[in-house]
Amino acid sequence: xxxxxxxxxxxxxxxxxxxxxxxxxxxxxxxxxxxxxxxxxxxxxxxxxxxxxxxxxxxxxxxxxxxxxxxxxxxxxxxxxxxxxxxxxxxxxxxxxxxxxxxxxxxxxxxxxxxxxxxxxxxxxxxxxxxxxxxxxxxxxxxxxxxxxxxxxxxxxxxxxxxxxxxxxxxxxxxxxxxxxxxxxxxxxxxxxxxxxx
Ligand SMILES: Nc1nc2c(c(=O)[nH]1)N[C@H]1C(S)=C(S)[C@@H](COP(=O)(O)O)O[C@H]1N2
Ligand SMILES: [Mo]
Numbered sequence: 001x002x003x004x005x006x007x008x009x010x011x012x013x014x015x016x017x018x019x020x021x022x023x024x025x026x027x028x029x030x031x032x033x034x035x036x037x038x039x040x041x042x043x044x045x046x047x048x049x050x051x052x053x054x055x056x057x058x059x060x061x062x063x064x065x066x067x068x069x070x071x072x073x074x075x076x077x078x079x080x081x082x083x084x085x086x087x088x089x090x091x092x093x094x095x096x097x098x099x100x101x102x103x104x105x106x107x108x109x110x111x112x113x114x115x116x117x118x119x120x121x122x123x124x125x126x127x128x129x130x131x132x133x134x135x136x137x138x139x140x141x142x143x144x145x146x147x148x149x150x151x152x153x154x155x156x157x158x159x160x161x162x163x164x165x166x167x168x169x170x171x172x173x174x175x176x177x178x179x180x181x182x183x184x185x186x187x188x189x190x191x192x193x194x195x196x197x198x
Contacts, residue, residue, distance in 0.1 A: 005077065016072055018189035024079035027135075029143045032177070043147055045131075047121035049108075049169040051100035058147065060129070064089045064097070069130050071153035073160075074189040075101055086135035088150060092096035092127055098167075106173045109150060109159075117159050117176035118185065119152065121169075128153050130137050131164065156187040156194070 006022035015025065042137050043057040068180050074080045100121075107124050120134025129152050133140050140146035152159045158178050179185050184193040 006120065010062075013082060016082055018074055019192055020194075021078055021080040021189065022075060022160050023055060024075075024081050026161040027073075027081055027084070027144070028075070030075055030077065030157070031162070033113060036111075036144050037142065037186045038112050038147055038163060040147055045164060046110075047098055047169070048166065050096055050104040051167075051169040054098065054108075056097075061133075061148070065093045067093075067130065069132070069151070070130075071128065071151060072154070073157050076158060076183065076187065076189075076194050077154040080189075084135050086132040086140075087131065087137070088130045088148070088151075090127070091124060091129040091131065091150075094131060095125065102153055103127055104146035104169040104172040108166075108168040108170060108174055108176060109161035109164060110168060111161050112163040112165045115161060115177050116134060116165075117161055117172055118179055119155070119159055120173070120186070123152065123155060123159075123186070124153075126154065153198065154197065156189050158183065159187055 001198050006102045007025050009017040023081050040058045043058050067090055069082050070085050072082045073084050096108055104123055107119050131148055132151050133148050135144055148164050149162040182196050184196055187193050
């Protein structure tokens with residue numbers, strides 16, 4: 001589909017656009033259900049499971065090293081957006097605060113509004129991943145996951161939980177919301193891991 005909402009990538013960008021994807025015009029919003037409204041005073045990010053339990057308040061999070069990120073964003077419904085600019089905390093910097101068990105291999109992302117998505121610990125710990133609170137220099141709009149979302153650029157965007165509220169460390173893979181509803185457990189866009197093969 002090319003037209004009002006999509007365009008074909010320029011040849012020099014083609015290797016950044018995974019197979020079966022088109023470039024979106026603008027930045028579409030993809031949410032299952034209603035976006036939750038979360039007040040910064042009561043906001044928290046919790047860690048539990050195979051890790052020392054911990055709760056981060058908004059000021060705890062803002063006290064961590066802050067970085068700018070430019071990343072490509074690929075939704076499994078076939079739109080991609082290149083060079084999205086975000087500000088937030090590198091996952092590897094955040095993880096300096098976390099003590100997880102050697103047996104932890106997977107993580108369930110939990111959100112305000114009950115969305116979940118699973119990720120392998122190795123996929124979470126990559127250098128390019130981050131927790132974002134700003135988008136193109138403005139506070140992250142609610143519809144894009146504000147106050148805080150995870151961004152995992154190397155996987156389809158359903159793995160980038162909006163309104164992130166918890167990280168549960170697990171020994172075994174468990175399936176999140178879309179993964180239980182037919183989507184691939186990992187979701188690597190260049191391998192077109194769209195649907196579950198099981
Ligand atoms: N909490 C939550 N996170 C979510 C979703 C959702 O419905 N709820 N949708 C996912 C999907 S399918 C995509 S493509 C991206 C969309 O992010 P955007 O709305 O900022 O474009 O968020 C992901 N994270
Ligand atoms: Mo998506």
